[in-house]
Amino acid sequence: MPELPEVETIVRDLQHVVGRTIRSAELSHPDILRRVTRPKLLKDLPGRRIDSLTRRAKHAIFHLGDRRLVVQPGMTGSLLVYDRALTPAELKYAVLRATLDDGRLLVYRDVRRIGKLLWLDAKGWIKYDTALGPEPLEEAWSAEHFAGRLAGSRQAVKKVLMDQKHVVGIGNIYANEALFAAGVDPSKPGIRVGPEAAERIRTHSRRILEAAIRSKGSTVRDYRTGTGEKGNFQLELFVYGREGEPCKVCGTRLSGTHDIDARATVFCHKCQK
DNA sequence: ACGAGGTCCTGCGAGC
DNA sequence: TGCTCGCAGGACCTCG
Numbered sequence A: 001m002p003e004l005p006e007v008e009t010i011v012r013d014l015q016h017v018v019g020r021t022i023r024s025a026e027l028s029h030p031d032i033l034r035r036v037t038r039p040k041l042l043k044d045l046p047g048r049r050i051d052s053l054t055r056r057a058k059h060a061i062f063h064l065g066d067r068r069l070v071v072q073p074g075m076t077g078s079l080l081v082y083d084r085a086l087t088p089a090e091l092k093y094a095v096l097r098a099t100l101d102d103g104r105l106l107v108y109r110d111v112r113r114i115g116k117l118l119w120l121d122a123k124g125w126i127k128y129d130t131a132l133g134p135e136p137l138e139e140a141w142s143a144e145h146f147a148g149r150l151a152g153s154r155q156a157v158k159k160v161l162m163d164q165k166h167v168v169g170i171g172n173i174y175a176n177e178a179l180f181a182a183g184v185d186p187s188k189p190g191i192r193v194g195p196e197a198a199e200r201i202r203t204h205s206r207r208i209l210e211a212a213i214r215s216k217g218s219t220v221r222d223y224r225t226g227t228g229e230k231g232n233f234q235l236e237l238f239v240y241g242r243e244g245e246p247c248k249v250c251g252t253r254l255s256g257t258h259d260i261d262a263r264a265t266v267f268c269h270k271c272q273k
Numbered sequence B: 001a002c003g004a005g006g007t008c009c010t011g012c013g014a015g016c
Numbered sequence C: 001t002g003c004t005c006g007c008a009g010g011a012c013c014t015c016g
Helices: A004-013 A038-044 A088-092 A122-130 A143-151 A157-162 A172-182 A195-214
Strands: A022-027 A052-056 A059-064 A067-072 A077-082 A094-100 A105-110 A116-120 A255-257 A265-267
Touching: A004 A052, A004 A059, A004 A195, A022 A038, A038 A116, A067 A077, A088 A094, A116 A122, A143 A157, A143 A195, A157 A172, A157 A195, A172 A195, A172 A265
Parallel strands: none
Antiparallel strands: A022 A094, A052 A059, A059 A067, A067 A116, A077 A105, A094 A105, A255 A265
């Protein structure tokens, strides 16, 4: 489940494809495309140079001349580069395969295809970019900004933290972790989270995201780095995936619920108020 | 304008 | 042993 640290890791690992030109492309499942058809994308890609590869929110952005290929890995998406032909097993989930001018293969792999590929021109990019909230590791996500968004919402604080309109890049794993670290009950309505607790959530979110980047992300299931390896931050999780196990801080049995946005929420009812 | 809830997609593991 | 079924969740959509 790539969130910000996982996509950041993938993008850093794949910088070696920058400067390469796409020679040809193949797409096995057009159902992952958004706002573009298969014939259009496959006609547009060949001959384009990868000018840069960046991250926005939980997405990887390939800058290809006047257009951008936005990769939203969703749950099970990953980006991999091969210097050999794919095995039949690898081919099964290789949704997009782009042959580069040095002969290597750039692959978007996605088992469940919850992920999406967007092919945007300059205008489409602006629309996409402006719909997203600030990056959590940048200045724009200030104490005032976050406290203001919380104060204006009756939604559960966990849902606000995961809402990409308010702040990007934080998904279920890191929302659970940040709220535990901040000592805030995930179900508390945003409007009832005071400025002090809001600031704890913001600073702990940043700290955890940065630590997770240093550990190359959390591999809970399918996530792999851009070099095909597992991340390591799953070893440092305090609550996610630990329902029923003892709280690492106080020993209380961790609670679990699906009441917030139908997502798995795990928390310590003693540490989080 | 906002919030609630449904939908997509497939592998995996629990349970019988 | 082999089957069914529930679950995982980011982004987007519709409905009220």
